[in-house]
Amino acid sequence: MMKLRSIELALPGAAAAARFMVDVWGCADAGHNGETYYLRGSGAYPYLVAISENADSFVRSTTFVCSPERLADVARAVAAKGLNARPVVSHDPGGGAGIVVELTEGEVLRFLVGSTEVAPIAGHAKATRRVMPVKLTHVVFNSADAEASGHLVEDVLGFRVSDRTKGMVFVRCNEAHHSTAFARAGFASLNHIAFEMDDLDAVMRGIGNMRDHGFAPAWGPGRHGPGDNVYAYYIAPFGPVIEYSTAVEKVSADYQAGEPDDWTWPDKRIDQWGTSDKDFAGLRAAEEKFRFRREWEPAPLTDLAGA
Numbered sequence: 001m002m003k004l005r006s007i008e009l010a011l012p013g014a015a016a017a018a019r020f021m022v023d024v025w026g027c028a029d030a031g032h033n034g035e036t037y038y039l040r041g042s043g044a045y046p047y048l049v050a051i052s053e054n055a056d057s058f059v060r061s062t063t064f065v066c067s068p069e070r071l072a073d074v075a076r077a078v079a080a081k082g083l084n085a086r087p088v089v090s091h092d093p094g095g096g097a098g099i100v101v102e103l104t105e106g107e108v109l110r111f112l113v114g115s116t117e118v119a120p121i122a123g124h125a126k127a128t129r130r131v132m133p134v135k136l137t138h139v140v141f142n143s144a145d146a147e148a149s150g151h152l153v154e155d156v157l158g159f160r161v162s163d164r165t166k167g168m169v170f171v172r173c174n175e176a177h178h179s180t181a182f183a184r185a186g187f188a189s190l191n192h193i194a195f196e197m198d199d200l201d202a203v204m205r206g207i208g209n210m211r212d213h214g215f216a217p218a219w220g221p222g223r224h225g226p227g228d229n230v231y232a233y234y235i236a237p238f239g240p241v242i243e244y245s246t247a248v249e250k251v252s253a254d255y256q257a258g259e260p261d262d263w264t265w266p267d268k269r270i271d272q273w274g275t276s277d278k279d280f281a282g283l284r285a286a287e288e289k290f291r292f293r294r295e296w297e298p299a300p301l302t303d304l305a306g307a
């Protein structure tokens with residue numbers, strides 16, 4: 001078992017950012033620990049986004065939850081490859097323990113076992129029409145070499161490349177078409193954080209709610225090719241690119257990875273519907289703000305790898 005759970009960010013103005021995520025974006029308040037604020041969705045994860053107060057904006061980590069078997073496999077492969085890593089105990093809601101791994105372009109991924117879940121929040125949509133994400137569907141990174149990143153996570157993490165387009169290498173860690181992707185950006189940073197909504201209607205209500213608060217999509221609404229998800233991207237007032245999305249399609253283990261020529265659009269189109277415009281410059285500027293930073297010193301994984 002391997003699932004994307006959460007992303008941990010650092011940025012100036014964490015309290016205001018958390019307020020936006022609750023009051024406008026629709027997350028539920030999952031409490032705070034000092035100046036680290038936790039935001040959850042309606043699903044069973046204790047939180048989806050952690051925002052820690054810091055003078056600089058950066059991505060602290062992206063967290064997956066997995067089985068002990070998968071953790072042992074990852075630890076073994078990470079040690080064999082010589083990647084920076086160390087054992088870790090999570091002090092975030094849900095707890096758990098595992099390893100934190102730095103990929104070759106600096107992306108910090110945390111893999112936890114024993115992290116607990118919480119009771120889902122039911123009935124919010126029908127009862128109140130409240131906009132609330134369920135969970136994260138994917139976190140996408142910009143890469144200097146997206147192909148190499150795709151190969152690395154296949155080799156070391158047991159992930160699989162689902163599709164390649166002119167812009168992206170889409171990667172899955174379970175039956176969902178992608179839980180992450182590497183964009184062919186020429187530099188390493190956070191590309192965007194995608195929140196899974198209950199359905200297409202919930203994505204559209206999210207767009208309406210953002211409109212009520214004065215925010216227009218930077219890209220969307222539209223329907224992507226790879227993953228087949230309906231999307232709307234926004235530049236959050238505190239920096240990162242965030243997305244309302246339907247669930248990405250589920251694929252079978254023998255899914256044939258598509259190549260860029262399999263994913264082309266008619267002239268002037270950038271999605272299946274042909275409805276979406278994209279603020280390329282605005283999105284790129286936002287993406288460049290969130291780089292990766294290692295906050296820990298690497299240590300041997302001998303104990304875990306031998307487990």
Ligand SMILES: [Fe+2]
Pocket residue numbers: 138140192194231243245
């Ligand atoms: Fe996305």
